[in-house]
Amino acid sequence: MSSDGTQTIGYTRFTVLKNNSIEEIKGETRYLDGECDSEDEFLYLAPPTYIPRLDSYEHSFFNADGTLKMVDTLSVKSGVASCMSHMSGRVNVRKSLLDVPADSFAGASGLMMIVGSLRHGNREISFHAFACAPGPELFAVEASLPERSERWPLYPGDLFRLDMRPDLGALNLLIAPFLPTMDAWFNPNDNWNYVGGEFDRYFRGPHVMTVRMPPAE
Structure with a gap:
């Protein structure tokens, strides 16, 4: 939806596929103006805990005419990350060659990790998030589950909102306002499923909102 929540601007669908110790997250977003995004991530379920760990990430953004606008990529094993854009x-x-911590995620895999943490009763959540801002970067992210639920006009029920911001230490006041941010809503009465939130589509890009379509009555 538009950033003010008044207009539907497109639709997103995520699919999670599992093959033994490998999980793949595929995301497809199509906007009504013809633009689209494609996200593809692979995660490894590492023994003995089998906690998902990011293996690779690729997110492509396309213009309305089908031409490529941007591609963000990260290979955890090699540490090679890239941010490519077509402009003018x-x-x-x-x-960049990054030292990627084990708790690093990107895109939808970050949301999947948060849902898993909430289902295990964790109230304090921290991890590293990959983003192009505008070059390849890994940011420490921290979020705390509020004491009380809230109502969100766009989705029914008593929900919890997590306000996720990069933790940059002494540089927070100077740099954080210019970095991608995300607010995410979760439903404790539906196994803590993600039901929507606000985020920047890409660095300095449009601020958009997602709202999960409730199951049919």
């Missing part, structure tokens, strides 16, 4: 007919590529 030119290709701009930023690459």
